[in-house]
Amino acid sequence: MQRLSIEELEPGMLVGRTIVNSEGKPLLVKNTALTEHYISRLKTLGLTSIYVKNDLSDVEIPEVVSSTVRISVTKTLKNTFQNLPSKGQLDTRALKKSVSLLADDIMSNRDVLFGMYDVSTHSDILFFHSVNVCILAIMTGISLGYNELSLMELGVGALLHDIGMAFLKPDVFNKPGPLTPADSELVKKHPENGFNVLRAQGEIPLRSSHVAFQHHERWNGSGYPRGMRGNDILEYARIVAVADVFEALVSDRPYREGYAIDDVFTILRKLSDVYFDPYILDIFMSNIAPYPVGGMVKLNNGQVAVVLSTNKANPYRPQIAIVVDADGSLLCPALKIDLSQERHIQIVKILTGKEFKLFRLLLNNSVTEIRQNKPRTGWR
Ligand SMILES: [Fe+2]
Structure with missing residues (x-):
């Protein structure tokens, strides 16, 4: 499976992951073959990228x-x-x-790493974002050994961290491109507005309200609204600050596609001890799949493989299936290996959309050759 930008989609590609809107209504179901009509409909819906299948493996x-x-x-x-x-x-x-529903699911899937597979339409960005931030924050809280009460306080704060945005017109936070100075001023008020809303509700814990207030504060004091620094920032807010930035980087926005996960990891590491508490960041990153299941990767020996499953204890050494040999020929059947046992083989990068399309071309040509009874060049 590969995330491709809408511009890179071609008729005949298969949808890798069902796309739903915030009402849960499927917009395009998994395994649907794309047509010109579907592609233009996806553009109208405001989607920037979707997942497509890689033709060789149907990984769960x-x-x-x-x-x-x-x-x-x-x-x-x-x-x-x-x-x-x-x-x-x-x-x-x-x-x-x-x-509590989110926490129960996360607790019963403790060996699963977080992979970004859900894509949102423009009008739903804020809600998809907040739910993902909440999931990521709870995963971090569990790794930190939080009890039920702390997980609830953290989870409520994370889910509602941007509640101050509810007073903005939807076109402000969905705006394609940079905000005007006036809009920017309005957005900058959302931590305080959010805090005030949450404090007015009797049943929201004070520490959850402070997550809304402090989630844009930064470890080095460069954040807002107060310029708080280090451990003066509530630990819940330090967690949500990382989750918020991670989710924003990895997700598509109306004006740009989401960053690839390896680029996001590089960016976050650079911000460790600058914007983010380094300890919290390390714990956070230990819950993210560096190589998402179903994704295609390049190996240090030039081969190309599909990620079959990840191992939380050793996320950089997943099980893979090698599908293309170093000379560019297809391996049929694919060669399954466990990278935790094959220490000399390393993943060097996740395939880009362009490389994925070249790979599809190679696959289609080989299938055509066989159908026409041509010599099986490139096949073993
Ligand atoms: Fe925010």
Whole structure:
């Protein structure tokens, strides 16, 4: 499976992951063959990229949170944002229930790493983002040994960290391109606005409210609204700060495609001890799959492989299936190996969209050759 930008899609490619909107309605189901019509519809819906299958393997993607829970929580959050300006009240019971559903799923999938597979449409970015940030924060809290109460406080704060955005017009946070200075001023007020909203609700813990207030503070004091630094920033807010930036980098935005996971890791490492608490960042990153299952990778010996499964104890050494040899010929059947046992083989990079398309071309040509009874050049 490979994430491709909408511009790179071609008719005939198969959808690798069902695309749903925030209501849980499927927009395009897994295994659907793309047509020109579907591709232009995806553009109209505002999607920047989707996952397509790699033709050679149908790998089951492990999920930290089931799609049923993810959709239900996203719906609750969307209702919360939409009702807040008129009602001034949050349904705290439904929100706490959402956090506990997420935490239960995460606890029962503790050996699963987080992989970014869900894509959002423009109008839903804020809700998909907040749910992902909440999942990532809870995973980090569990790794830190948090008890149930702390996980709930952290989870509620993470899910509602951007609640102050509910008072902005949707076109401000969905704006394609940089904000005007006036919009920028409005956005910068969302931590304080969010804190005030949460403090006005009797049943939201004070420390959850402080997550909304402090999630843009930075380890070196360069954040806002107060310029707090180091351990003066609440630990929950230090966790959410990392999750917030990670999710924003890896996800598509109306004006740019999400960064590849290896680039995101490089960016985050550079920000360690600058924007982020280095200890929290290390714990956070230990929960993220550096090579997502179903993704295609290049090896140090020139071969190309599909990632079959990851091992949380050793995330950089997953099980893989080598599908293309170093000379560019296809390996049929693919050669399955466990990188934790083959220390001399290393993954050097995740395939780019362009490389993935070249690979498809190679595969299609080989299949055509066989159909025409031509010599099996390139096959073993
Ligand atoms: Fe924010």
